[in-house]
Amino acid sequence: MKLRLSTEPADTAKHKCLVLALFADEKPPRGICGFIDWRLNGYISREIKRGGISGKLAERVIIPTPPRLNTELLMICGMGNAAKFSAEQMRRFAHLTIESVDKLLIDDFSLELPGTNRVNLALADVAQATAAGFFDYLSQDAKKMNKIKSCLLTVPEQVKEAASGLKSFKSKIRD
Numbered sequence: 001m002k003l004r005l006s007t008e009p010a011d012t013a014k015h016k017c018l019v020l021a022l023f024a025d026e027k028p029p030r031g032i033c034g035f036i037d038w039r040l041n042g043y044i045s046r047e048i049k050r051g052g053i054s055g056k057l058a059e060r061v062i063i064p065t066p067p068r069l070n071t072e073l074l075m076i077c078g079m080g081n082a083a084k085f086s087a088e089q090m091r092r093f094a095h096l097t098i099e100s101v102d103k104l105l106i107d108d109f110s111l112e113l114p115g116t117n118r119v120n121l122a123l124a125d126v127a128q129a130t131a132a133g134f135f136d137y138l139s140q141d142a143k144k145m146n147k148i149k150s151c152l153l154t155v156p157e158q159v160k161e162a163a164s165g166l167k168s169f170k171s172k173i174r175d
Contacts, residue, residue, distance in 0.1 A: 002130050002148070003089060007155060010069075015072070016073070016107075016153075017071065018071040020036055020074070021077060022076050022077065024055035026082050028045050053078075094131075111130070111151070113162060124162065124164045126165065127163075127164075
């Protein structure tokens with residue numbers, strides 16, 4: 001499984017597919033999703049208000065070649081409620097996300113990690129659950145395990161904690 005961390009700005013870094021996390025009970029969007037909403041002149045907020053995006057778990061909204069971003073495809077993925085957020089919810093979200101990306105025949109994507117300012121879970125646990133969800137899906141097909149490349153986006157202040165979670169996951173998995 002090819003997984004890396006990045007602190008590059010989500011709007012200017014090159015992405016084949018940029019995946020944003022949106023909580024159902026988080027309005028306006030926060031984190032990287034909120035920043036991208038700002039770069040899109042409030043498009044995500046308007047769609048939430050209109051009812052086109054809800055943020056419920058498993059919801060997927062795809063925006064091809066969004067303006068003002070260096071990505072071919074923007075995918076907004078519902079996370080469910082932040083108030084009830086858990087490692088198991090993150091694991092399920094990660095599994096559903098990589099499954100969606102794979103079904104679109106995309107083998108390279110970037111995913112926003114919801115940081116500690118958005119959830120009541122340590123970022124190390126969020127990163128570990130994300131890696132576990134990816135692994136759950138990819139382990140079903142060894143070819144995909146070596147083909148799909150994923151990048152987890154975080155802010156510089158949280159990269160050490162996210163790396164700690166990935167290291168913890170790796171120590172529990174045998175190649």
